[in-house]
Amino acid sequence: MRYRLSLPEPHTHLFHVQAILERPGPAPELVLPVWTPGSYLVREFARHLEGVEAEDGEGGRLAIERLDKQRFRVAAGGAKRIVVRYRVYANELTVRTCHLDGTHGFLNGAAVFLYAPGREREPHAVEIEAPEGWSVATALPGGPTTFTARDYDELADSPMELGRHRVVPFTALGKPHEIAIWGRGNVDEARLADDTRRVVETLGALMGGLPYERYLFILHLTEKRKGGLEHASSTTLNVGRMQFFPRDQYEETLGLFAHEFFHIWNVKRMRPAALVPFDYGREQYTRLLWWFEGATSYYEGLALARAGILDARRFLRSLGRALTQLERTPGARKMSVEEASFLAWVKLYRPDENSANSAISYYLKGELVALALDLALRRAGSSLDVLLRTLYSKYEGRGVPEDGVEATAAELLGADAARRFFDRHVRGTEPLDLDLDQVGLRLRRRPAQAFDDKGGSPAKNDEERPAPGWLGIDLAAGPKLAVAAVREGSPAHRAGLYAEDELVAEDGFRVDRGALWDRLCERGPGGALRLTVFRRDELVEVTVPLAPWPDDTVWLEAVEGPSDAQRAAFEAWSGTRWPGR
Ligand SMILES: [Zn+2]
Numbered sequence: 001m002r003y004r005l006s007l008p009e010p011h012t013h014l015f016h017v018q019a020i021l022e023r024p025g026p027a028p029e030l031v032l033p034v035w036t037p038g039s040y041l042v043r044e045f046a047r048h049l050e051g052v053e054a055e056d057g058e059g060g061r062l063a064i065e066r067l068d069k070q071r072f073r074v075a076a077g078g079a080k081r082i083v084v085r086y087r088v089y090a091n092e093l094t095v096r097t098c099h100l101d102g103t104h105g106f107l108n109g110a111a112v113f114l115y116a117p118g119r120e121r122e123p124h125a126v127e128i129e130a131p132e133g134w135s136v137a138t139a140l141p142g143g144p145t146t147f148t149a150r151d152y153d154e155l156a157d158s159p160m161e162l163g164r165h166r167v168v169p170f171t172a173l174g175k176p177h178e179i180a181i182w183g184r185g186n187v188d189e190a191r192l193a194d195d196t197r198r199v200v201e202t203l204g205a206l207m208g209g210l211p212y213e214r215y216l217f218i219l220h221l222t223e224k225r226k227g228g229l230e231h232a233s234s235t236t237l238n239v240g241r242m243q244f245f246p247r248d249q250y251e252e253t254l255g256l257f258a259h260e261f262f263h264i265w266n267v268k269r270m271r272p273a274a275l276v277p278f279d280y281g282r283e284q285y286t287r288l289l290w291w292f293e294g295a296t297s298y299y300e301g302l303a304l305a306r307a308g309i310l311d312a313r314r315f316l317r318s319l320g321r322a323l324t325q326l327e328r329t330p331g332a333r334k335m336s337v338e339e340a341s342f343l344a345w346v347k348l349y350r351p352d353e354n355s356a357n358s359a360i361s362y363y364l365k366g367e368l369v370a371l372a373l374d375l376a377l378r379r380a381g382s383s384l385d386v387l388l389r390t391l392y393s394k395y396e397g398r399g400v401p402e403d404g405v406e407a408t409a410a411e412l413l414g415a416d417a418a419r420r421f422f423d424r425h426v427r428g429t430e431p432l433d434l435d436l437d438q439v440g441l442r443l444r445r446r447p448a449q450a451f452d453d454k455g456g457s458p459a460k461n462d463e464e465r466p467a468p469g470w471l472g473i474d475l476a477a478g479p480k481l482a483v484a485a486v487r488e489g490s491p492a493h494r495a496g497l498y499a500e501d502e503l504v505a506e507d508g509f510r511v512d513r514g515a516l517w518d519r520l521c522e523r524g525p526g527g528a529l530r531l532t533v534f535r536r537d538e539l540v541e542v543t544v545p546l547a548p549w550p551d552d553t554v555w556l557e558a559v560e561g562p563s564d565a566q567r568a569a570f571e572a573w574s575g576t577r578w579p580g581r
Helices: 152-156 189-207 247-262 289-306 312-327 337-342 364-379 384-395 404-413 415-426 491-495 513-523 564-574
Strands: 002-006 014-022 029-031 049-055 064-066 071-074 081-089 104-107 124-129 135-137 146-149 160-163 166-172 175-182 215-222 227-230 234-240 441-446 473-475 483-486 502-506 528-535 538-545 553-558
Touching (some): 049 064, 071 081, 124 152, 124 160, 160 175, 166 189, 189 247, 189 289, 189 384, 289 364, 364 384, 364 404, 364 415, 364 564, 404 415, 491 538, 513 528
Antiparallel strands (some): 104 160, 124 146, 135 160, 166 175, 227 234, 473 483, 502 528, 528 538
């Protein structure tokens, strides 16, 4: 299969594509994927196709018939080749979709390139005709204008950035790396390259080398919040243009780099057997996403700590924040992380106001299950590092069976201990059992001190303020004071405050965020709020009796006077210096 891609009028957001198939047979089918690997949602890419027509390559029109929303059949007769022309509307700026405008073009192969069923294993070449002065950044071999993938999977796994992007190169463990940056912002490119190199070297050392010839980070600086998608030899990262300062935000951005990069091993070169081969036409189900996303999220923090970017205090704060988030998710008591993995297509990728009450993220819980498993393995004289490398040595280039992670953990922990762990934490919904004492830590709890208190650190000294009463709502981001979600079993849930209610007054007086917090402190547990809300543009009054704020804010504290063994275990695990005296 060969493709010609052109973009004669980038402002129209249309990619013009010719798909050329030699020796097509009498009635070849061509198909556009409905999803792209790594992002478990049926996106129906075909809704952006238009103007589909076919010819025989010598000017003769051929009939083309739509078989369903994503499949076409060409009446090729005895033609030696077919050329299918179409346009793809590209105006969705995410890491999984396509975007084309006057400044650049970005594409994911699955959203643009038709494939011929039965011919996916053949090489797929793309010739790109870009505007004057534009260049192409992609992990595919070839260039500057023609690139060849060894098969359709590699084509779909190799996003392309077209434009006048800046390229920041660096070398890590002897291999060339590039960061191709589109968009402007407050990024210090030299520092970003240097920190990224440290992350790459840390993870490369962990996994025994870098399994590629060349690696590409495509970085989009936009107004949007962060997002990333992993590929075998590249990644696309969408980052808010001002996410490089202050330090907290910069560390979050580096965490995204570490996360997507770690996937080159964990989900790209070894992936669930249920996703082998990829079926681009429909959902594929696995119970292992908690491992492939959760363990990756866990190594995101560990990589930054071991690379010397996070110190012990900041590393522990990030774990404490994740524990706090889990604590505030009632769905964690209803849905196991295995079920969350299985239902990714309709749960994690289709969140709504009830998600926290009914479901759990396999990223969040998976990260913390990985922590619990690491601690259990360390107690048994092993570690998650060893489990990861053992898994990788068994399954590199192959599929991991649904019981593969547990079976490998059983080799290191013993079969009974592994079964107990997986029953409780992976198949079950019981509270996490964290063996923190061995690394000199203990888990502490307190009530939140503000609406945006994410936890991870001890209470700030605030003796002046009485304890606030608890409503049990999350506030929406944005200028309106609106309810984003109502926590199950909370006072607001019982009293009938709804998601999307806009809070306008309490006891007849206007409230904003600050005033609402003050009223909660003033009335305290046992008091009540008389709230006036707009609900579907109608004023409604809801009185909510307040409860004591739950101890759902968590942090990890270093023990006083740790033993040498605890201190050494902490430092071996985190790669950082012991945080206490
Ligand atoms: Zn991921």
